[in-house]
Amino acid sequence: MSDAMESEFGAVAAWTADAVRILGPEYAVPAACQGSADPLMLEWLARECRLAQRTVLLDVGGGMGGPATFAAREYGARPVVLEPMIAACRAAADLFGLKALACEGSRLPVADESADAVWCLGVLCTTPDKTELLEEIARVMKPAARLGLLAFVSDQPRPPGAPEGNDFPSETELPGLLEKTGLEVTALVDPPESADHAWQRRADEATALIGQLHAGDPRLDEARDQQQRIKKLIGDGVVRAKLLSARRF
Numbered sequence: 001m002s003d004a005m006e007s008e009f010g011a012v013a014a015w016t017a018d019a020v021r022i023l024g025p026e027y028a029v030p031a032a033c034q035g036s037a038d039p040l041m042l043e044w045l046a047r048e049c050r051l052a053q054r055t056v057l058l059d060v061g062g063g064m065g066g067p068a069t070f071a072a073r074e075y076g077a078r079p080v081v082l083e084p085m086i087a088a089c090r091a092a093a094d095l096f097g098l099k100a101l102a103c104e105g106s107r108l109p110v111a112d113e114s115a116d117a118v119w120c121l122g123v124l125c126t127t128p129d130k131t132e133l134l135e136e137i138a139r140v141m142k143p144a145a146r147l148g149l150l151a152f153v154s155d156q157p158r159p160p161g162a163p164e165g166n167d168f169p170s171e172t173e174l175p176g177l178l179e180k181t182g183l184e185v186t187a188l189v190d191p192p193e194s195a196d197h198a199w200q201r202r203a204d205e206a207t208a209l210i211g212q213l214h215a216g217d218p219r220l221d222e223a224r225d226q227q228q229r230i231k232k233l234i235g236d237g238v239v240r241a242k243l244l245s246a247r248r249f
């Protein structure tokens with residue numbers, strides 16, 4: 001992972017956990033959702049993946065565990081965060097008491113056919129080998145288990161101004177990518193419009209506090225640069241978010 005990505009997903013994770021301790025527990029889930037920052041999106045994913053009491057949900061590239069905690073609190077799922085950044089795993093355990101294992105998405109320390117559902121939110125574009133990642137996800141899914149994906153797509157893999165380490169799939173290649181790893185797309189939609197202003201305000205306040213506490217730290221500048229780049233590409237319509245669900249066949 002590049003230095004900029006380490007700053008974005010590692011240093012920021014540790015700082016987010018500190019900021020939540022200052023701001024209060026109601027800030028934890030909004031602040032710990034990176035890329036999946038909206039309850040309507042998470043509800044869509046939860047419904048498509050048929051989350052229910054005791055559903056074993058693996059969140060691959062689960063970051064600080066915000067989405068996994070949403071799934072546990074709102075649907076009674078039993079999530080496990082699988083995430084390469086140790087600082088993010090620590091934040092998931094400290095903030096939410098989640099089980100979080102440090103690993104690459106292409107080498108999950110999980111038995112074959114052990115998951116009822118898998119989430120992989122905002123991760124596909126951060127890894128060069130998408131087939132390897134999806135094959136590994138398919139391996140750990142039970143037959144007929146569901147996958148929920150938040151994917152950022154673009155017509156060019158690396159459009160000008162792309163954040164470091166990002167390599168976007170195109171919208172048209174996504175179903176084929178999934179199919180060749182044994183996954184059949186069951187839905188592909190645009191994310192619903194965000195409506196939860198309190199959620200967004202809390203996420204923004206946590207971001208602002210991190211900015212104050214770590215001003216002058218070059219890792220903050222790197223992380224902010226990454227975030228601003230993706231925001232601009234999305235604002236310009238060059239990168240688009242897509243929600244997908246898939247079934248293992």
Ligand SMILES: C[S@@+](CC[C@H](N)C(=O)[O-])C[C@H]1O[C@@H](n2cnc3c(N)ncnc32)[C@H](O)[C@@H]1O
Nearest residue numbers: 009033034035036061062063104105121122127
């Ligand atoms: C945009 S963040 C999304 C985090 C989380 N899914 C969420 O929605 O809050 C992308 C995450 O993917 C993780 N990641 C990057 N490369 C990965 C890989 N090869 N395998 C698994 N996770 C990876 C990063 O460490 C980061 O936590």
